[in-house]
Amino acid sequence: MSEEPGRREANKRATREALQEAADRLFAERGYEQTTVRDIAAAARVTPRTFFRYFGGKEELIVDEALSWLPRLTAAIRLRPPQETPLTAVLLSLADVSAQLRDQGLPAPVLLFAEGPPSTRLRLRGPALLLRFEEGIADALLDRLCTDRPVDDAVRYESEVYARAAVAAMRSAMIRDWAQRAGGATEPIPLGELMRTAFALTSAS
Numbered sequence: 001m002s003e004e005p006g007r008r009e010a011n012k013r014a015t016r017e018a019l020q021e022a023a024d025r026l027f028a029e030r031g032y033e034q035t036t037v038r039d040i041a042a043a044a045r046v047t048p049r050t051f052f053r054y055f056g057g058k059e060e061l062i063v064d065e066a067l068s069w070l071p072r073l074t075a076a077i078r079l080r081p082p083q084e085t086p087l088t089a090v091l092l093s094l095a096d097v098s099a100q101l102r103d104q105g106l107p108a109p110v111l112l113f114a115e116g117p118p119s120t121r122l123r124l125r126g127p128a129l130l131l132r133f134e135e136g137i138a139d140a141l142l143d144r145l146c147t148d149r150p151v152d153d154a155v156r157y158e159s160e161v162y163a164r165a166a167v168a169a170m171r172s173a174m175i176r177d178w179a180q181r182a183g184g185a186t187e188p189i190p191l192g193e194l195m196r197t198a199f200a201l202t203s204a205s
Helices: 003-030 037-043 048-054 058-068 070-079 086-103 120-145 153-182 191-203
Strands: none
Touching: 003 037, 003 048, 003 058, 037 048, 037 058, 058 120, 070 086, 070 120, 086 120, 086 153, 086 191, 120 153, 153 191
């Protein structure tokens, strides 16, 4: 009797993973706006009704994907050399994690703005999603800043400001990358260079 609940849970996980994988593939092939829930369900060999048992809409697939790499990023930030500035630690950690994901055949952590301004429903979730980014990065930076100093309101605020600045730099680079592609730029600036420039501008006094 104890095996049956375990089998049901395994089937649920498999269905959820199949839907996420189908969505990733279709978003890459067709673009986010051109992919429907019905398309994703068909590719995963389930019904749209089954889709909605796992996700409230296709925007949740982007949200889940966008947040799935955050623990990797925060772990990498904590492991950066202590002499690096907070923003440098975030930038280099982002580059390392993106390279790891690409090597594993996984999407780099730029999905939220990879295709320009998100849809209306996704945009409504944007503030909460960005807050999650900022909180995760701020916690990692707080650990770095407090290796030789006590945690207090001042250092907590410092970590939050750095985190918000880092997320703003990331968003700016991603949106510019989309704008170049959408505008048909013949010699677009690589995203990595856009990131470095954005972080350098953020760091400038």
